[in-house]
Amino acid sequence: MDNLKPQDTDAVHFWNCFVSQRKPVLLDGHLMDADWKATAKWDDAYLDKHAGDARVMVEQRDGPGGSYGQGRKVPMAFKDLLQRMREGDDTLYLTTQQVSVSKRDGHPELWGEPLCRLTQDFTPCPSLMGGLVPQQVNLWMGCAKDGASSGLHHDFHDNLYVLMRGQKRFRLWAPSHAPSMRTAGKISKVHPNGRIVYEGQGNIRADGSSASEVALWEACRSAEAAVQAAEQGVAEKRKGAAQALEAAEARLEAALDAQLTHKLSMPKSSGSKKKAEGSEEEEEEGEESSEEDDGSMDLLEGLQDDYMDEDAAESSQEEEKEGGHTGPDVRTGVEEEEGDPPSFCTGIDLSLPDEQLKAAFPGFPGKAAAMEVTLKAGQMLYLPAGWFHEVTSFSPQLRKKGKGSKSAAATGAPDAACGHMAVNLWFHPPDNLKARGSVGVARPYKSDYWPALWRSRAAALGLPVPSVHEAGNVGEHPEGPAGMESSDNQDETSEEDEENEGELLAKTEAEAQQQQQQQ
Numbered sequence: 001m002d003n004l005k006p007q008d009t010d011a012v013h014f015w016n017c018f019v020s021q022r023k024p025v026l027l028d029g030h031l032m033d034a035d036w037k038a039t040a041k042w043d044d045a046y047l048d049k050h051a052g053d054a055r056v057m058v059e060q061r062d063g064p065g066g067s068y069g070q071g072r073k074v075p076m077a078f079k080d081l082l083q084r085m086r087e088g089d090d091t092l093y094l095t096t097q098q099v100s101v102s103k104r105d106g107h108p109e110l111w112g113e114p115l116c117r118l119t120q121d122f123t124p125c126p127s128l129m130g131g132l133v134p135q136q137v138n139l140w141m142g143c144a145k146d147g148a149s150s151g152l153h154h155d156f157h158d159n160l161y162v163l164m165r166g167q168k169r170f171r172l173w174a175p176s177h178a179p180s181m182r183t184a185g186k187i188s189k190v191h192p193n194g195r196i197v198y199e200g201q202g203n204i205r206a207d208g209s210s211a212s213e214v215a216l217w218e219a220c221r222s223a224e225a226a227v228q229a230a231e232q233g234v235a236e237k238r239k240g241a242a243q244a245l246e247a248a249e250a251r252l253e254a255a256l257d258a259q260l261t262h263k264l265s266m267p268k269s270s271g272s273k274k275k276a277e278g279s280e281e282e283e284e285e286g287e288e289s290s291e292e293d294d295g296s297m298d299l300l301e302g303l304q305d306d307y308m309d310e311d312a313a314e315s316s317q318e319e320e321k322e323g324g325h326t327g328p329d330v331r332t333g334v335e336e337e338e339g340d341p342p343s344f345c346t347g348i349d350l351s352l353p354d355e356q357l358k359a360a361f362p363g364f365p366g367k368a369a370a371m372e373v374t375l376k377a378g379q380m381l382y383l384p385a386g387w388f389h390e391v392t393s394f395s396p397q398l399r400k401k402g403k404g405s406k407s408a409a410a411t412g413a414p415d416a417a418c419g420h421m422a423v424n425l426w427f428h429p430p431d432n433l434k435a436r437g438s439v440g441v442a443r444p445y446k447s448d449y450w451p452a453l454w455r456s457r458a459a460a461l462g463l464p465v466p467s468v469h470e471a472g473n474v475g476e477h478p479e480g481p482a483g484m485e486s487s488d489n490q491d492e493t494s495e496e497d498e499e500n501e502g503e504l505l506a507k508t509e510a511e512a513q514q515q516q517q518q519q
Contacts, residue, residue: 001025001373006032006380011130011441018382019132019158020433020440022194024172026373027380030162031128037121038423039378042164044082051114052079059093078114085143085419090395093148094141104460105453106263111137124425125454125464130441132158132427133450135208143395143419150391152181152345154196156208157426161381166420167394171350171370175386180363185342194386195429198342206431207445208385214449216259221452223252350390385429395419 002018003026009017018025030039057073058081084092097112110124115137124134135157142148144166154175161168175194178187185198191206203211226248233241340346348357354366375381383389396419430444445451458465 001371003028005029006128009128011128012437014128014382015130015440015444016436019130019384019430019444020435022175022384022386022433024371024373024384024387025382026375027382028378030378030380031123031126033123033126035123036126038118038162039164041121042118042421044086047114047118048079048082051117052077052082054078054114054117056081056094056097056113059095061091061093081141085141088143088145090143090145090148090419092142094139096138099136102457105456107453108136110134110457110461115139122423123464126160126425129160129425129427131444131451132430133445133454135426135428137426138424140422140424141419142393144393145395147392147394149350150389150393152348152350152388152390153341153343154178154181154183154386154388155343155383155426156195156385156429158385158429159381159383160425160427161375161383162423162425163375163377163379163381164421164423165377166396166422167377168375168420168422169392169394170373170375170381170383171367171390172373172383173365173370173388175388177365177369177388178386180365181345181388182348182361182364183342184340184344184346190386191431193429193431193433194384195431196343196386201342205447206429207447207450208428209447209449212262214447216255216262217449217452219255220252220259223248223255227252345388393420 001024006027006029017023030036054077055075056078057075060072060074081092081094097115099109099112101107102109111119115122122137124137125132147169152171173181175190175196178190178196183196183198185200187196188199188201189197189204191197193206195204195206195208197204205211205214227245230241230245230248234245348361348364350357350367352360354368357364358366373381428445428450432440432444432446435443455465457463
């Protein structure tokens with residue numbers, strides 16, 4: 001796997017070499033943005049002071065010999081979790097926290113507890129990721145003296161994995177292996193960018209958006225533009241402008257009614273799902289759940305004229321209903337979850353030798369086909385959506401403070417007694433993979449759906465919108481560090497980029513296998 005330092009790359013080089021190529025990379029260092037302060041600040045004392053009172057749901061196993069992934073979560077104060085980890089309790093694991101759905105836009109909020117109390121220390125949109133739109137930010141914490149496995153699975157979003165404490169071993173398989181990975185769900189499609197869709201999830205586009213939501217959004221935006229044009233016509237006293245304005249306003253009202261009906265039919269929360277031992281799979285958000293027939297599609301049919309893409313409207317009606325989750329027990333507060341998420345690989349025990357694995361699971365590529373990398377505290381891993389991975393987490397050896405021992409504050413390092421900790425920055429997967437240079441950085445999506453959502457969210461929450469269009473923010477290292485050539489240094493699309501996007505997956509897999517053989 002390629003390994004580079006954050007100071008030796010920038011958004012253009014990173015897009016050209018890794019994001020658009022759907023290629024994982026190890027980064028030897030943390031984010032260099034001025035508003036990334038977590039690395040320097042997040043020792044136990046700081047976390048206790050600023051977020052100790054936060055109530056979190058923590059996954060719990062029966063004992064050191066038990067396993068996570070049984071769907072059992074218990075509520076506790078974040079400060080109590082920190083204390084128990086300092087004591088070496090390896091029965092608890094902080095995973096994705098359930099978040100509410102925003103009333104502003106109908107999508108899950110960016111973060112839950114305890115991160116909502118620590119937002120002054122991190123940015124959801126680091127400059128390295130260019131114009132990729134943030135989906136969610138998660139915090140993971142656990143204590144694993146002998147190592148704890150996540151189980152084999154894939155995620156639905158691009159992931160910038162920032163390891164704050166401990167050590168993680170990753171085994172990675174490219175999305176092109178998907179048909180042989182024995183996923184719990186039945187795969188209906190693997191998009192060229194690696195985004196995997198399962199039966200029952202509906203018509204999900206390559207960028208992870210729901211076709212029906214995009215169709216409704218396009219209808220509203222087109223109707224709003226028509227109203228503005230008609231109002232201009234009225235102001236200029238054009239013939240028939242008043243009638244045109246009346247018709248445009250009626251179209252806009254119908255589009256807004258359809259969009260509202262659709263939003264009201266969506267689940268009230270993002271709903272967590274059962275995860276395998278120590279799983280670090282991101283929360284599946286609302287757009288990955290298919291919708292039932294809520295009546296919005298009937299309203300949408302009346303908008304299939306000059307106001308929207310007719311093909312998008314037709315395809316959006318293919319989506320079907322998917323089940324929800326049970327929620328916590330009102331008597332005990334313990335949350336019991338049912339059913340493996342579709343993205344988990346069932347029955348594959350990677351502790352077995354390859355010969356036994358292949359005999360038990362014909363077609364499974366085996367561990368020899370995987371890229372393997374060890375991530376240490378102070379490093380990051382970029383992992384594109386759809387890459388299958390198994391993560392084994394290790395905690396540092398517990399240290400008893402004695403005479404002559406240095407405290408965490410003295411060394412500038414986080415408290416080693418508090419297990420392993422990671423911050424996951426999730427992004428909607430890009431699908432404009434042929435775009436090169438600053439063009440790709442600025443427009444990583446073919447549709448403006450996610451960027452428009454982020455502009456609205458950022459304005460409401462006071463969050464930054466990356467100024468990727470300004471020349472001073474991109475292009476500093478177009479060729480990257482020595483020995484790492486970009487596939488294209490120009491903004492324009494080259495002949496090489498005209499290859500079918502689907503070939504990127506096979507190309508990346510071949511590179512992974514070649515690197516594994518060299519190792």
